Amino acid sequence: MEPVLQVALDMMQLKRSVGIAKEAVEGGADWIEVGTPLIKSEGTEAVRTMKRTFPGRRIVADTKTMDTGAFEVEIMAKAGADIVTVLGLAEDSTISEAVESGRKYGTEIMVDMINVPDKVRRAKEVEKLGVAYICLHMGIDTQMRGEEAPVDILREIVGAVSVPVAVAGGITADTVPEYINAGAYDIIVGGGITKTDDIRGAAANMKKAMKGLAIDSVVAKKYTEDDLFEAFSKVSTCNISDAYHKKGVIFGLHPYIQRNAKMVGRALTVQTANGDWAKPVEAIDLAKPGDVIVVDVGGGPIAVWGELASNSAMNMGVKGIVIDGAIRDIDDIQNLGFPAFARSAVPCAGEAKGYGGIGVEITVGGQRVRTGDWIIGDESGLIVVPKEEAVEVANRALDVHEHETRTREEIRRGSTLSKVNELSKWEPVK
Numbered sequence: 001m002e003p004v005l006q007v008a009l010d011m012m013q014l015k016r017s018v019g020i021a022k023e024a025v026e027g028g029a030d031w032i033e034v035g036t037p038l039i040k041s042e043g044t045e046a047v048r049t050m051k052r053t054f055p056g057r058r059i060v061a062d063t064k065t066m067d068t069g070a071f072e073v074e075i076m077a078k079a080g081a082d083i084v085t086v087l088g089l090a091e092d093s094t095i096s097e098a099v100e101s102g103r104k105y106g107t108e109i110m111v112d113m114i115n116v117p118d119k120v121r122r123a124k125e126v127e128k129l130g131v132a133y134i135c136l137h138m139g140i141d142t143q144m145r146g147e148e149a150p151v152d153i154l155r156e157i158v159g160a161v162s163v164p165v166a167v168a169g170g171i172t173a174d175t176v177p178e179y180i181n182a183g184a185y186d187i188i189v190g191g192g193i194t195k196t197d198d199i200r201g202a203a204a205n206m207k208k209a210m211k212g213l214a215i216d217s218v219v220a221k222k223y224t225e226d227d228l229f230e231a232f233s234k235v236s237t238c239n240i241s242d243a244y245h246k247k248g249v250i251f252g253l254h255p256y257i258q259r260n261a262k263m264v265g266r267a268l269t270v271q272t273a274n275g276d277w278a279k280p281v282e283a284i285d286l287a288k289p290g291d292v293i294v295v296d297v298g299g300g301p302i303a304v305w306g307e308l309a310s311n312s313a314m315n316m317g318v319k320g321i322v323i324d325g326a327i328r329d330i331d332d333i334q335n336l337g338f339p340a341f342a343r344s345a346v347p348c349a350g351e352a353k354g355y356g357g358i359g360v361e362i363t364v365g366g367q368r369v370r371t372g373d374w375i376i377g378d379e380s381g382l383i384v385v386p387k388e389e390a391v392e393v394a395n396r397a398l399d400v401h402e403h404e405t406r407t408r409e410e411i412r413r414g415s416t417l418s419k420v421n422e423l424s425k426w427e428p429v430k
């Protein structure tokens, strides 16, 4: 059987989803999934509209049913779904009821193995209950921790059951060949297609990659601890703030940077006193390439950093300086292209006395910063991301960034931001 490409429409607006589905089908998508958020936002009407718009395509209603299997399958079947998803975590009776109802109303059941602990054992069990497909699925929230659908488990499931196996969870044109080689029949792709500005091209790329042909673009890559510098370099502080629920923003510091300049690195913290530049300058010798020196001066108005320190720091591979206090030599520092952020700029420096410490926990612009935390700065400001949360925040920020790509494209084609988001829908019903 030739593998199929299922495009998953997970945005909340039906009109947009229909437009995206049309382009995905033109690019080669075979099946259309009415995603869970779309069903929750638009109800069965979403399934009905997709069936009417694409009468020749298989429509998958991703209800992720957990209870009342018969009832939910009947509703979706009557709305036009050819396949309805039920969770592998559901009771056997829910799955059997769904299968029975599917037979009555002409719909097949796909079991989604999201969060099932022993996926291979459960796959064998649900096959016996009469389901048509089994889907190995790594959920979007789990993907944000850098995880992908595991190819080895897919291979095991394919070897253990005789029904066709689907796979979903952050699949890109880069990763799809592995899933095809492991025996997947149904390749389910959401963000890898829907977050691009060229839906047709992304779907066509995916189909090419499914056939083992070379492709030239990748979106929706998920990042791990090892490539966080690359991940944070691709997003803005605004993307991070949106993804991180406005947490981590360092308030009150001014960016003294060149246009479009960007600072990304891991904090090396310094505590010092007003005008005492000893510890900030000593920190340069202790910094590792890729560090950002972050200094807590409690807002002190006498400078603790200037051009010579910047020069020396650049030589050590330091990525920038952040001071909750004062800085000087702004013109020279900007000419050097060394990113600097400070509460104020003044001509006067203090003396080197040696108060404070290096590597201690500090507070800067109202945020706690520890050595090793990620510091990202650009013209919009500064943000700190605790090291423990960095992988998830980076992936979520990239997700925000990629969604904006699609929104921007729709505005370019003549829509408005309000229309893209169907804001009027959220006005109170009169």
Ligand SMILES: O=C([C@H](O)CO)[C@H](O)[C@H](O)COP(=O)(O)O
Pocket (backbone or CB within 6 Å): 008, 009, 010, 035, 036, 037, 062, 138, 139, 140, 168, 169, 170, 171, 188, 189, 190, 191, 192
């Ligand atoms: O099922 C999905 C998810 O749970 C949200 O409803 C997605 O459709 C599925 O994960 C595919 O989307 P991507 O992971 O973005 O490819």
